[in-house]
Amino acid sequence: RIDGARLWDGLMAMARHGATPKGGVKRLTLTAEDRAAREDFRTQCEALGLAVRVDAIGNMFARREGRDPTRLPVLFGSHLDSQPSGGKYDGALGVMAGLEVMRTLHDLGLTTEAPLELVNWTDEEGSRFGHSLMGSGAWAGVYPLEKVYALRDGDGVTVAEALDAIGYRGEIPAEPFPADAYFELHIEQGPILERDGAAIGIVTGAQAQVWWDARITGQDAHAGTTPPGARRDALVAAARIIALVDARMRDAGEEGRGTVGFLKVEPNSRNVIPGEVAFSIEFRHPESGRIAHLASHFPAEAAADVAATGCALSMSQVLHYAAQPFDAACVALVEQAAARLGLKARRLVSGAGHDAVYVARRMPAAMIFTPCKDGLSHNEAESIEPAQAEAGCQVLFEAVVARANR
Amino acid sequence: RIDGARLWDGLMAMARHGATPKGGVKRLTLTAEDRAAREDFRTQCEALGLAVRVDAIGNMFARREGRDPTRLPVLFGSHLDSQPSGGKYDGALGVMAGLEVMRTLHDLGLTTEAPLELVNWTDEEGSRFGHSLMGSGAWAGVYPLEKVYALRDGDGVTVAEALDAIGYRGEIPAEPFPADAYFELHIEQGPILERDGAAIGIVTGAQAQVWWDARITGQDAHAGTTPPGARRDALVAAARIIALVDARMRDAGEEGRGTVGFLKVEPNSRNVIPGEVAFSIEFRHPESGRIAHLASHFPAEAAADVAATGCALSMSQVLHYAAQPFDAACVALVEQAAARLGLKARRLVSGAGHDAVYVARRMPAAMIFTPCKDGLSHNEAESIEPAQAEAGCQVLFEAVVARANR
Numbered sequence: 129r130i131d132g133a134r135l136w137d138g139l140m141a142m143a144r145h146g147a148t149p150k151g152g153v154k155r156l157t158l159t160a161e162d163r164a165a166r167e168d169f170r171t172q173c174e175a176l177g178l179a180v181r182v183d184a185i186g187n188m189f190a191r192r193e194g195r196d197p198t199r200l201p202v203l204f205g206s207h208l209d210s211q212p213s214g215g216k217y218d219g220a221l222g223v224m225a226g227l228e229v230m231r232t233l234h235d236l237g238l239t240t241e242a243p244l245e246l247v248n249w250t251d252e253e254g255s256r257f258g259h260s261l262m263g264s265g266a267w268a269g270v271y272p273l274e275k276v277y278a279l280r281d282g283d284g285v286t287v288a289e290a291l292d293a294i295g296y297r298g299e300i301p302a303e304p305f306p307a308d309a310y311f312e313l314h315i316e317q318g319p320i321l322e323r324d325g326a327a328i329g330i331v332t333g334a335q336a337q338v339w340w341d342a343r344i345t346g347q348d349a350h351a352g353t354t355p356p357g358a359r360r361d362a363l364v365a366a367a368r369i370i371a372l373v374d375a376r377m378r379d380a381g382e383e384g385r386g387t388v389g390f391l392k393v394e395p396n397s398r399n400v401i402p403g404e405v406a407f408s409i410e411f412r413h414p415e416s417g418r419i420a421h422l423a424s425h426f427p428a429e430a431a432a433d434v435a436a437t438g439c440a441l442s443m444s445q446v447l448h449y450a451a452q453p454f455d456a457a458c459v460a461l462v463e464q465a466a467a468r469l470g471l472k473a474r475r476l477v478s479g480a481g482h483d484a485v486y487v488a489r490r491m492p493a494a495m496i497f498t499p500c501k502d503g504l505s506h507n508e509a510e511s512i513e514p515a516q517a518e519a520g521c522q523v524l525f526e527a528v529v530a531r532a533n534r
Numbered sequence: 535r536i537d538g539a540r541l542w543d544g545l546m547a548m549a550r551h552g553a554t555p556k557g558g559v560k561r562l563t564l565t566a567e568d569r570a571a572r573e574d575f576r577t578q579c580e581a582l583g584l585a586v587r588v589d590a591i592g593n594m595f596a597r598r599e600g601r602d603p604t605r606l607p608v609l610f611g612s613h614l615d616s617q618p619s620g621g622k623y624d625g626a627l628g629v630m631a632g633l634e635v636m637r638t639l640h641d642l643g644l645t646t647e648a649p650l651e652l653v654n655w656t657d658e659e660g661s662r663f664g665h666s667l668m669g670s671g672a673w674a675g676v677y678p679l680e681k682v683y684a685l686r687d688g689d690g691v692t693v694a695e696a697l698d699a700i701g702y703r704g705e706i707p708a709e710p711f712p713a714d715a716y717f718e719l720h721i722e723q724g725p726i727l728e729r730d731g732a733a734i735g736i737v738t739g740a741q742a743q744v745w746w747d748a749r750i751t752g753q754d755a756h757a758g759t760t761p762p763g764a765r766r767d768a769l770v771a772a773a774r775i776i777a778l779v780d781a782r783m784r785d786a787g788e789e790g791r792g793t794v795g796f797l798k799v800e801p802n803s804r805n806v807i808p809g810e811v812a813f814s815i816e817f818r819h820p821e822s823g824r825i826a827h828l829a830s831h832f833p834a835e836a837a838a839d840v841a842a843t844g845c846a847l848s849m850s851q852v853l854h855y856a857a858q859p860f861d862a863a864c865v866a867l868v869e870q871a872a873a874r875l876g877l878k879a880r881r882l883v884s885g886a887g888h889d890a891v892y893v894a895r896r897m898p899a900a901m902i903f904t905p906c907k908d909g910l911s912h913n914e915a916e917s918i919e920p921a922q923a924e925a926g927c928q929v930l931f932e933a934v935v936a937r938a939n940r
């Protein structure tokens with residue numbers, strides 16, 4: 129069995145990189161804090177005799193050889209980057225649990241049939257460069273590497289520059305190598321497991337998503353002298369779109385998701401009518417058809433709504449993917465592991481995007497969820513219990529070993 | 535007569551301090567650019583033999599002695615600070631025209647009966663520290679100096695620190711000294727003069743205003759996992775208030791003004807439901823009663839609207855002043871000067887706040903407006919014609935000399 133206390137200590141130690149006063153983590157991808165987390169991870173891997181490789185987008189792979197040199201490796205892992213005000217467990221749980229799996233095998237002197245590879249994916253969150261699942265997306269060939277290299281953060285720094293700045297533009301190509309399967313443990317980041325009193329979520333897939341960058345252009349003007357009829361207030365127009373996103377989310381019922389999470393006003397001076405507002409829009413739903421409909425119809429609906437204010441709207445699509453089902457055999461391995469361990473489990477669809485979504489396009493994949501307090505995530509108050517982490521890690525161990533030894 | 539070409543050259547030279555690529559000016563108060571403008575102004579004043587004094591809030595007074603030592607000085611001027619994306623004329627016109635008045639008297643070898651003082655007020659715009667008319671307000675005793683010193687910009691720098699950083703916390707107290715009257719020339723920043731084909735606006739007063747700092751608190755949460763019913767989205771709540779401000783402005787008809795010019799989202803990450811939004815709210819109207827009504831009723835109305843979203847609103851009042859009428863005798867001097875010069879003029883109420891509003895609480899005051907293209911201001915494209923600047927400067931000259939020699 130894995131060592132729950134050791135796993136917890138590892139999680140707490142990792143949470144020091146980018147720790148915030150409110151008990152959360154600010155460890156944006158490819159920053160100094162991310163580099164510190166990566167170095168820590170690498171050191172721990174090498175101490176277990178794992179061979180660490182870094183690819184051209186900074187994804188890290190730590191390999192443990194198997195008994196059978198003809199077998200393809202079983203991959204597992206998650207991500208060490210965080211939101212700007214994120215929690216200690218989103219991503220880090222999957223990586224540190226993976227390390228605990230490796231450590232347990234090491235301590236037991238066990239060698240699996242197939243090799244194992246523990247992965248730390250680059251930029252899962254997407255907060256810095258605007259693209260979530262960036263590292264796994266580049267690796268899986270969803271995004272061309274040159275396009276990803278050219279993405280810029282809010283300060284104008286490109287992904288390529290940021291990789292070089294922390295020394296993590298690696299030697300091996302960012303592309304799928306032959307592998308047998310991928311498993312990822314992650315906190316649910318939602319309320320379902322806690323509500324149902326389940327210790328383990330058997331994740332059957334992830335929901336469909338569409339994301340846009342939007343920009344509304346009006347005209348800067350004096351707040352005190354410009355009469356109502358002469359105003360082209362980009363923020364008044366943006367407020368209509370924020371309301372429209374919320375309304376379309378609610379139209380889709382309890383499973384609907386629609387969010388404007390990022391918004392920036394220009395010139396952002398209190399006595400100037402805003403001339404420009406840049407913001408993000410996203411919708412999610414388990415049914416791909418609903419998201420496809422929004423992807424094709426929402427931009428025109430929003431543009432018409434903005435036109436009524438005398439402003440203009442432009443929207444450029446950042447990502448759009450259909451619901452991604454996971455591999456039935458891998459999902460079954462997770463389900464069997466939970467059952468063998470006597471853990472209460474339920475099937476569910478992931479509300480969040482995960483690296484497993486893109487990896488699943490290249491090989492059989494599955495995910496394991498564990499509950500988090502009040503379903504709260506992307507928040508510094510994100511919280512889990514040591515026993516919940518331990519249960520998830522044990523299921524990961526069983527599923528990975530079962531797959532590698534099959 | 536004043537020299538229009540020289541005035542224009544002076545304006546263009548001043549516009550180099552903080553010049554932007556789009557032809558505007560970014561010269562936020564108490565920055566390096568503001569300091570350069572101040573030094574330039576001081577040098578030009580001293581070259582004319584004027585004695586320059588700086589008060590404790592950085593207001594600059596350049597004095598020209600009169601013939602009669604018992605007479606109180608006649609003041610005139612405006613401000614050299616700008617909006618973050620401001621124009622070349624907002625404020626600078628009044629200061630540079632004042633310098634041209636001094637220069638013309640100097641060239642003609644004329645001494646007025648009363649002394650003259652040309653003023654450059656600190657932080658008229660209010661964009662950096664959130665308080666417009668800050669220097670004149672502190673000077674007039676509207677704001678206690680210690681409170682003003684403690685105001686902070688977006689980077690946490692206080693007014694006191696910013697004054698010291700550019701060496702403009704002056705020797706003399708920031709308080710009214712005995713003076714006879716104040717005149718201010720400014721661009722209208724609105725469409726009325728241009729529409730009516732008038733060269734000169736006889737400003738009879740300024741409209742009432744109320745400003746608040748507002749903050750909405752919801753809860754950061756994951757955009758993909760948090761169901762509609764569990765969301766407390768501070769940006770969705772803020773969008774309602776932006777729409778409400780716009781609606782209340784429109785209720786007040788053509789003379790209504792209501793603006794959210796500044797807004798900041800936390801954590802401002804595209805896949806995080808915003809947990810906090812800070813923003814500004816302002817209303818203006820020529821009728822003080824309407825603004826007083828909003829000052830007392832709007833916060834409760836807005837709070838009720840926000841409560842429906844599960845978020846909470848707090849509002850703190852930044853300023854509230856009634857309509858300020860200007861002095862009838864000073865207004866008449868402006869009107870007579872325009873008539874004598876054969877310039878088409880009309881009376882109007884200022885839509886913008888001006889230093890003259892606070893100065894008028896301490897001494898007789900009046901203002902002169904000149905048109906600007908399309909009424910556009912607080913915009914880098916702000917534009918005026920040299921002949922318009924010259925006409926305004928000539929009226930300023932006549933009014934100031936008439937008052938000083940009466």
Ligand SMILES: NC(=O)NCCC(=O)O
Binds near residue numbers: 260317
């Ligand atoms: N797991 C997670 O929070 N991923 C970020 C991508 C998303 O927005 O779903």
Ligand SMILES: NC(=O)NCCC(=O)O
Binds near residue numbers: 351659660887
């Ligand atoms: N003149 C001017 O633009 N002043 C700024 C203060 C205001 O918002 O009216």
